[in-house]
Amino acid sequence: MRRLPADGKIVTSADSGFIREPLTAADGAALVEAVDVAITWDAAGAPTPAGASLTIRPGEVVLLLGPSGSGKSTLTLALNGLIPHSIPASVSGSLRTAGHDVRASTVADLARHVAMVFQDPDSQLVTGTLLDEVAFGPENLCLPAEEVLRRAEAALRRVGLWERRTDNPDRLSGGGRQRLAIACALAMGSPLLVLDEPTANLDPAGIEDVYAALRDVVAAGDRAVLLVEHNLDAAMDLIDRVVVLDRDGHTAYDGSVDEVIRGHADDLHRMGVWLPVASLAALQLRGAGHALTPLPVTPDELRHALESEQDPPGTSVPSPTPRSEVGQDPVVTVRGLALTRRGAPILHDIDLTVHRGEFVALVGANGAGKTSLLQAIAGILPTRKGMVSLGGLDPFRADARATTARIGFVFQNPEHQFIAQSVREELAHGLRRQKLPDAQVRARTDEILERFGLRDKADVHPFLLSGGQKRRLSVGTALVAGSEILALDEPTFGQDRARAEELLSLLRDLEADGTTIIVVTHDMQLVTDYAHRTVVLDDGRIVADGPTDEVFGRVDVLRRAGLRPPPLQRALADLDGLPSLSGRARLADLPGGQR
Amino acid sequence: MSTTVDPYAAVDQGGRFLSRINPLAKLLAPIPVMIALVFVRDLGTPLAFLAVAYLLLLLGSRIATRTLILLGVALPLAVVILGLGMAFWTDPTAVTDRTPALSLGAWSLTWGAIGAGFATSLRLAAIVALAFIGGLTTSGSDLVRASVQHLRVPYRVGYTALAAFRFVPRFGYELDIIRQAHRVRGAGGGRGPIAAVRRWSGYLVPLLAGAIRHAERVALAMDARAFGAFPERTERHLVPWRAHDTVFVLLFWIVSVVIFVLLHPWTL
Amino acid sequence: MVTRRPLLSTRVLLVCAAIGVATGIVGGIAGLLTTAILAVVPILYGVLLGVHVLPGIIAQEVLQLPFVALATHVLAALVSSAFAIGFAPQFLGTALLFGGIQELVAAIVRYRSWAPWRFFVSAIVIGIVVAVAVFFAANLAKLAPWAQIVYLVLAVLGPVLWTAIGLGIGRSLRRAGVARPRR
C-alpha cells in the first residue's frame, strides 16, 4: 500500500475486486533493472542503445544523459514494454521492470509500474476535460469509479490544476498541459515516472511551471523519476543520480551528480553530452586559471564559487566582444502594423526597423504574436498598404517571386515547406522559378548542397533526412533564391542543442556574408549568445527593443512578458567578488573563451 | 475550419426534453423515414416531415443563435437555390404541367419543372432536418459514448474517435500552414480543376505524413496509460437508455406511419 | 491477465483516424461545394461524391491490413459527426457503404493482393451503387436523357478518378518513408 498525502486523503494503490493486484517488487528491490540492454529498430542495422545498464530504486531521481541518437528515448520506451509490444523494435539483454521481464509482460501490466510523460503535450490528450483526462488511465485499469475519482482528484491537486478540472485541456498553456500530463502519469499510481524531455516545447514560463510541479512530486518522496532532459539548468537541483550513455548507447557513467558531472565534466563535454550552462562556463573559466573546485552545476553554485574567487594573476579579462558594426541601411521597415486574425486583434501598433546585416531575435511567450509578426514581414499574412516595406517593396502586394528574392522564410516545421521528391530538386525548384538556365541551376544547387553538408544526400527524399538535415535543407531552400533577408520561425524547435548550435553557427556565417537575419526563438541562452538585437513581444505589442545585453538587463520587463533571463546572466549579475565578470551573459565574453 | 466548435462540450439545452433523450434514440428514430423519403416524389410528404422536425426542434430544444440561423436562414435558402437549380435541369418534356412560368426566347421554365425541382429540394431538406433533431441536441462525446454503450461499437474505436476530435482543428491549422508554405515556395501554380487537384495532392502528402506521425505518438501515450488492457473499462459517464427513449422512438414511428397513410405519396 | 492481441492495435486505429480526419478535411471542403454543385450542375455531382473514397484507399495503400478501410471510414464519420452532428446519419451511412465495399473487395481476395486493379474494382462498384442511390434521391429521372447518361458515366468515373489520386498519394507517402505499421 502506498500513500499519496494530498490534501489529507489517503489513497490506496490499485486494488479492486476484479483485477489482479499487480506484482509489486519486494520492498527496496529495484523498479528497473537493465543489464546490457540492446534495442534494434526494425529498419535499422545497429542497435541503439547497444548496451545500456541502469538500475532505478524506489524514490530515486535519475537523470539519463547521452549524445543525440544514443538511444535515450528508445530505452525509455522499452521500460514499460511499448518496445517491443507496440513499436517495431526488438530488445535483447536483460530488462526487468518491477521484477517482470518486459518481453514477457504486457504494456497494460507494466503501465501499473511505469508511467510516462512524453515531449509533446498535445499528443497525450484523449478526452474533453481535465478530469476525464486524468481519469482515463485508471479507467483503463478497470478501477471502480470512486477510486478513479479519488486518484484523479489527488493527482490534479498535486499539480495545482484541480480548480480547472472541468476545462477543456486545449485552454491550458503549454506548461499547463504538460503539468496535466504529469497528473495523468501520477494517477496511474505507478511508483516510477519517466519523463522524456518534458519541457522541450515550452516557453520559459511554461518550463518553470513544469519543474515546479515536478519538484513537488519529488518532495513527496513516493515516486522514483527517470528524467531525460537537454535543458539541464532547470533540472539540476532535483537529481540524485546521473546515468550517461555514450554515442552508441553503452552506459559510460553511473553515479551521483558529484561523481559524474563534477568528476567527469571534461569527458562528458567531449562526448557531446550537454552540460548545465553553469558547468560549461566554469570549465571555460578553469581554462583561464580559476580554480572552481568542485565544479558548479547550477547558476547559484557558480555565483557562490565566483564570489570567493579572485582574478587569477596574469590573466586579463577580455572586454566584451564588440558586436560587429551594423550599417544604417534599413532593409525592413514596419510602421503602425496592426493585425487581426479571425476577428481577434493579434498585433497592435508595431514599429520596427531592421538594418542590413543585423541579427535580430524576436522573443516572447507562447501566443505573443511572434510568428504573426514574422509572417507579416515576409508578406505571408496580409497587411495594409504602407505598413511593411522591404526597402521599398511591399512584400504582400509584390509578385511572390520578387518577395522571395528579397526575403526567405523558414517555417517552424521544415516538412511543411518541402514540395519535391529529392533534396536536389527541392533546391533547384527556387532557381527554376527564376527561369535560370539549367547549367546555372545545377552549379548553384551543387554549391548549396556543399555548403550545407548535404551533398551525399542529394538524391534522397527530403522527408527521409534526419531532423538536423531537414532544418539545413529548409534554410537552403529559403536562401537559394539569393534572399538578402532570412526569417526563421523557431529554427531550434524540437532539436537538441548540438543541432541548434550547428544551425546557429551556419546563420552566423551567413550573417558575416551580409545576410540580415530575424529569428523567433524560445532559447534565451542562444539569443544572448548570437543576436545583436532583441525585440520582446508581449500580447501583440513590442515591450522592449534594443541591443541584446540591454534588453536582458531589464529583468522586470522580461518577467512580465513571460520570459526569464538566461542562466549565465543569472549567475553573473552584480557579482561583487569578481567585478570584472559582473553582468556578462555570453559564454564568448568569459575569459578562456575561444570562439 | 471548425475551430469554434468544441466537440467535447456538453450541449446545454436548459433541460428541454430533447436533451434528455438518448442520442441514439434521436438519431435512429427518424432513419426509416429518411430512407423512405428517398423514394417519395410529391411535395406534401416532405413538407409534413419538415414541419415535424421543426416542431420538435422548436419545442424540444433551447433555441440558440446557431439553431435559428440554420433553421431560419440556411435551410430555406438551400431549398430555394436547389429547387430552382433542379427545375432548370429538369427535362421539360418529362413533366405534365407545361404552363411556362418564365420564358426567355425559345426556352421556358414550366410550372411542372418547378414543381419537380422543389419536390427534390424539399425532400433533401426534410432528410437533413430530420437528422438535425438528434444533431442539434447532442454532443459529439455523448454520441460516441452512447454508441459504445448500446451499439456494441468497441470502446477502443470509440475512444480513438474521441482522441481524434482533437485532430480536426490541429490538422486544419497544419493545412493552413502548409498552404502558406507552398505558396511561399511558389509551388502548384496554375488555374483550373486539374491544377487545383495537383496542388491539393501536394498539400495532402505533408499533411498526412505529419498526421500519421502525430497519431503514432498519441497511440503511444494511450498505450502507456493501459488503453485496451481489459475487454471493458470503467465508464463514469453513462448514457442510459430509459423507458422514455423507447416511447419517443415508438411515438415517432407512429406519427410517421400516420403521415404516410394520410398523404399516401405512393400509388401502388 | 490474458494476453489478448486486439484485431487492430491502438497504433493502427489512430493512424486510421488520422487518415480519416486529414482526408475528411478535404472531403469537408468538397461537402461545402455540394449544394452549389447540385443546384448549378447536378450532373457533376458524382465526380464530387467520389472524393469520399479517399480515406479507405489511402488507408489500405499505406497500411495494407484487414479492416483498415472500414475503420478509417467509420472513425472519420464519427469525428465529422461531432463537428457537424446534424449530418451524423448521412456520414455514418456513407462511411458504411464506401468503407464496406472497399473492405469487401479486399476481403474477397483474402487481403493477399494489394495491386491497383483491386482498388479500381471497388471504385467501380462504389460508383455504380452511388450513382443509383443519388439517382433516386435527387430524382434524376426527370433530367433530359443525355444529362442522365452524362451523370451516370461521371458518377462511375468519379470514384475511379479519386481512387487513382488516392493511390498516387499513398505511394508518395510510402516514398516519403511514412512508416507502415505492421499491426
Ligand SMILES: Nc1ncnc2c1ncn2[C@@H]1O[C@H](COP(=O)(O)OP(=O)(O)OP(=O)(O)O)[C@@H](O)[C@H]1O
Ligand atoms: N521511429 C523510429 N524508427 C526507426 N528508427 C528510429 C526511430 N526513432 C529512433 N530511431 C533510431 O534510434 C536511434 C536512437 O534514437 P533515440 O531517439 O532513442 O535517441 P535519443 O538518445 O533519444 O536522441 P535525442 O537526444 O536526439 O532525443 C537513432 O539512431 C534513430 O535513428
Ligand SMILES: Nc1ncnc2c1ncn2[C@@H]1O[C@H](COP(=O)(O)OP(=O)(O)OP(=O)(O)O)[C@@H](O)[C@H]1O
Ligand atoms: N491562423 C490563425 N487564426 C486565428 N488566430 C490565430 C492564427 N494563428 C495564430 N492565431 C492567434 O494569434 C495569436 C498570436 O499567435 P502567434 O502564432 O503569432 O504567436 P507566437 O508568439 O508565435 O506563439 P508561439 O510561441 O506559441 O509560436 C495567438 O493568440 C493565436 O491564438
Ligand SMILES: [Mg+2]
Ligand atoms: Mg530522444
Ligand SMILES: [Mg+2]
Ligand atoms: Mg510561433
